[in-house]
Amino acid sequence: MSVPPDVVAAESRAWVWVPPNATRVETDEYLLVRMPEWFAIPLELLRFDPERPAEVVVDEMLTRARAFDQPFVNCWVKLHNDPGLDEVFSARGGELDETLDVLALDLADGLPDLGPIGHLELRWALDVATMRDNLQVSADVFGDSMPPADEIAEETQRALKDFEVGSGSVVAYLDGVPVGSGGISLVNGVARLWGGAVREEARGQGAYRAILDARLRRAASRGAHMALVTGRVQTSGPILRRAGFERYGEERSYRVPLG
Incomplete structure (x- = not known):
């Protein structure tokens, strides 16, 4: 639907x-x-x-x-x-x-099949080391700088609280190296997907799909009825549309x- x-x-x-x-x-x-x-x-x-x-x-x-x-x-x-x-x-x-692109997916009929994640490992950013990896991937892809150590520690504490209600950030590792990350916030049954990022040298190996799959599964397990995301027109947008998301504008x- x-x-x-x-x-x-x-x-x-x-x-x-x-x-x-x-x-x-x-x-x-x-x-x-x-x-x-x-x-x-x-x-x-x-x-x-x-x-x-x-x-x-x-x-x-x-x-x-x-x-x-x-x-x-x-x-x-x-x-x-x-x-x-x-x-x-x-x-x-x-x-x-x-x-x-502004894209949405109805979750009422179940989750899309996004394929196997291969040899990727996924970890939720619930400790300082994984949170640092999460923020470093985002900084590398979006051009930010790394926050100071005390802010990373505070962000980890916030993530632990957010995870209890279904929100959080997940990091994809390839051969032990963090290559992608993405976040989810659950608000009134809507899964807001944000910050999806994959390092350029690791693209084309399924990292974005794996991160998307992990977030959608977490959303479904918490009873979300809809997923909402904004995707870059040339990169994540096409992947999201192939996954079943519909475009509603920009x-x-x-x-x-x-x-």
Whole structure:
């Protein structure tokens, strides 16, 4: 079965993640976040729900963004936003930085067969060593830096609590070397899949499928009825569609200069 588009739109709109240690600037109309120092993208507009003309709200947001003394802010056009928002960001010098497919899978009829995982080993990041591997893979693929040791320890403690309710991150190892990782958050029966990453030299060996399979199995064991994910158009998106996920639209980010 297919997930109704209005359900996907509502769940996509509700999905906004702000990392610990981030600084928020939030109003009813937008959410601007200064990320922790180890994030590759320091400043992001994660939510935009204007009640006034979009141009007015964007200019107000940009004024507040300049207070962080960063060269740019990444601004997201989400599934529910007016497509005209792209033009607003472009008119302010924004350049298209990322395009993601919004994909969903109905879990009511069971899990897709994603094939064998071969000689890959999967571990959930529930100790400091595995959490470090998880964060290192993500940093290598997405261009972040590694957080300090105390933050890795705190992240491990958070992961232990999250795992009790079905959330967490899983790491794929090839011959003992961490090559991929991905996370899952369970929210009201929806499995939000995030951070799927495989090192370039290990691609094509089933690591992404194995990580996807582990997360979907955990979601199903906890009674999730739907999986939701955003996938890069050229990499994870095609894999997800072959696994049975349906595309419902896209999200785009624009890198808007603050000079």
